[in-house]
Amino acid sequence: MVLIDERIEMADTFDHYAAVTDAPDRDRRVFRNKMERVIMEMLDFYKIEEGFEDLARQVARTACHKLVKDMLYEART
Template sequence: MVYLRGPAKLPRRPIPEAARPLITPYGDRNWKLVETGAKARKVNGILGGMCREHYPGLVEVSPDMFEPATQFDHYELAADAMDRSGQRYRNKAERVVRDLSDFFRIEEGKEHRAYQVAVASCNKRVTDMIHDARHQAHIWHYAKVQGRSIKKDKARQVVLTKEEYLAAIPNWCNRHPDA
């Protein structure tokens, strides 16, 4: 049996506001911990988890033209649904970025900059998510179909057929097999 590391799960919500770590934007895509709180996870890891959780699947990029969401900009094209708390945002991109406040507090006066840094970070997270899905499909194919394991450096050199890729849909995309 081959172990395929899956994406980390998001922490349970809601985290009491007083227990949320206080963060501030640092650079173009990073964060600095100002004040610790409940068991802190990396901010970009949480953003990556939310990008997977709210993956929109196929999005309409122009009238009658759909394509898989392979960039964070595509999340802006997908309407958001109302969540359990009755909250609805304009689109999936706003949902991902605004839900960061479920896990962290942003340093006062840095909210606008934090939004910009979160969007830049999500651009990277979605690109990485799509890139990693390809390699995981290669590893899965060798493990399940050919009965042997391969390392990631070898997986980078593999090319599969469309049908073989479709047989290895990542778990975050299970709800969107058409994408």
């Protein structure tokens, strides 16, 4: 459940995860939203060749869209 525009909604789309602010991680870093946290943790984990950071973020964002849909589909079955 997420709070958006003073309404509580079920987090069933990628936009919900992009709209919700995130809590600090264990390194006390604060991200704008859950989506940014996932992408930045991916960039921490994988070594991205210099100059490809923007492309890596774009690919991760696209993958996140699909993963949220897949997660909800799997939860229903």
